Amino acid sequence: MLATLLTVLALSAPLAASSPLDAVADIAARSKHDKFHGKTLAPSNYTVVPGVFVQDDPKFNATGYDLLSDSFGLLDKSAKRWKNFTKYVTDLNKRADEHTTYKVVYIARHGQGYHNAAESFYGTPAWNCYWAQQKGDGNITWADAELTPLGIAQAQACNDGWKTQLKDGIPLPQRLYSSPMRRSASTLEITWKDILLNKGVKPVIQERWRESIGLHTCDWRNNKSDIATRYPGFEFEPSFTEHDLLWDDTYEETGTQQAKRIRNALNEIFATDPSTFISITAHSGVINAFFKATGHNAFSVQTGGFVPVLLKAVSYPSATFSPIVGGQSATAPSCTADPTVLVKAPATVTVQPTWYPACATVTTTASPSPTGCLASPVTGPAPTATKSA
Ligand SMILES: *[C@@H]1O[C@H](CO)[C@@H](O)[C@H](O)[C@H]1NC(C)=O
Ligand SMILES: *[C@@H]1O[C@H](CO)[C@@H](O)[C@H](O)[C@H]1NC(C)=O
Ligand SMILES: *[C@@H]1O[C@H](CO)[C@@H](O)[C@H](O)[C@H]1NC(C)=O
Ligand SMILES: *[C@@H]1O[C@H](CO)[C@@H](O)[C@H](O)[C@H]1NC(C)=O
Numbered sequence: 001m002l003a004t005l006l007t008v009l010a011l012s013a014p015l016a017a018s019s020p021l022d023a024v025a026d027i028a029a030r031s032k033h034d035k036f037h038g039k040t041l042a043p044s045n046y047t048v049v050p051g052v053f054v055q056d057d058p059k060f061n062a063t064g065y066d067l068l069s070d071s072f073g074l075l076d077k078s079a080k081r082w083k084n085f086t087k088y089v090t091d092l093n094k095r096a097d098e099h100t101t102y103k104v105v106y107i108a109r110h111g112q113g114y115h116n117a118a119e120s121f122y123g124t125p126a127w128n129c130y131w132a133q134q135k136g137d138g139n140i141t142w143a144d145a146e147l148t149p150l151g152i153a154q155a156q157a158c159n160d161g162w163k164t165q166l167k168d169g170i171p172l173p174q175r176l177y178s179s180p181m182r183r184s185a186s187t188l189e190i191t192w193k194d195i196l197l198n199k200g201v202k203p204v205i206q207e208r209w210r211e212s213i214g215l216h217t218c219d220w221r222n223n224k225s226d227i228a229t230r231y232p233g234f235e236f237e238p239s240f241t242e243h244d245l246l247w248d249d250t251y252e253e254t255g256t257q258q259a260k261r262i263r264n265a266l267n268e269i270f271a272t273d274p275s276t277f278i279s280i281t282a283h284s285g286v287i288n289a290f291f292k293a294t295g296h297n298a299f300s301v302q303t304g305g306f307v308p309v310l311l312k313a314v315s316y317p318s319a320t321f322s323p324i325v326g327g328q329s330a331t332a333p334s335c336t337a338d339p340t341v342l343v344k345a346p347a348t349v350t351v352q353p354t355w356y357p358a359c360a361t362v363t364t365t366a367s368p369s370p371t372g373c374l375a376s377p378v379t380g381p382a383p384t385a386t387k388s389a
């Protein structure tokens, strides 16, 4: 089911013309250049232009790195750095043949969400085995998680960082793309509210920028009406559905599937949007997939972090994408971590033995046995599951 839907999502052309007039407008839009000589094309390969940002160096060490205090990683530290950078990218585009274009993608991870806080609290094994499949723990809710106060502060720090670089002429994104999840849309809103959103820029929500699909309730999304009410300045891609048709509580998309999805999402942007500078606010899994899809140096980006990437796309029929292999859905992990550890009053939760194998011999233990099997459905400490979303 999930695989089928993913295929449909990958193949659907949201901007497909619906009438002959639309088709003419569509062709006109596709051949447009932006003022930095960027253009649309149907990519057949991506490469990262190296030597511009510290992050594109394979030896880059992300541990403890603070890009906000380092000109976002731009190697050129001169006062004219951003003007030079803009000229450099514009010249690349000017000199590019008809099958080549360059884009700067500012790809961002949302600030800390309640699901991140819960995973830290319960620990990753118990989170993946049990808690990620719950909507919350009776104290906090993490289905389509919202930003924590720390997450809000992280997004605010990005806003401040952009204002600092703006004084030295950093090129602003011409288009803002967002994952449909609340934590990403909120991060985008805080980052850009008084820089671009107040100037009438309308972020575009695209389904494909969402986090790894399935299994974890934090990766299920609210309906379109709810998103539209919460984020009134945002637009939706035409194909965006009212309800989340992709999430499934049994299967989780693999990293390989996700990388293919993200490459398709990039392909669509390159085919329809001539903007040279764009921003995408999404998730850690999406950024990993983006790195895989473009051949960028891989590292993990902290909550509230982002990475500027100078991408070269070509559309030569002879060019080929580097392969992304695999494609089976992953099922829920088989786990032995005890999910009841750390449950605190007044948090009250019904602990189902969801991912525990049955015990060979029946015992009367009312919690997972030391070997990690269960005799019977167990009610954890002070039960009453939160049914809230
Ligand atoms: C201008 O930017 C490019 C690309 O980042 C860099 O290679 C070059 O050294 C810079 N030029 C100056 C004068 O700093
Ligand atoms: C990366 O930096 C951290 C902190 O500075 C350091 O502890 C770690 O050893 C470095 N890793 C590598 C591979 O150099
Ligand atoms: C409830 O969640 C908050 C964070 O939102 C945390 O500070 C507090 O310790 C939690 N309380 C319990 C009882 O788990
Ligand atoms: C959308 O979600 C909101 C919030 O959960 C709910 O109140 C509303 O009824 C839903 N709308 C539709 C059309 O399902």
Ligand SMILES: *[C@@H]1O[C@H](CO)[C@@H](O)[C@H](O)[C@H]1NC(C)=O
Pocket: 045, 046, 047, 294, 295, 318, 319, 320, 321, 322
């Ligand atoms: C495609 O891009 C990769 C880098 O991602 C490069 O190594 C490869 O040579 C390119 N292949 C073709 C056929 O253009």
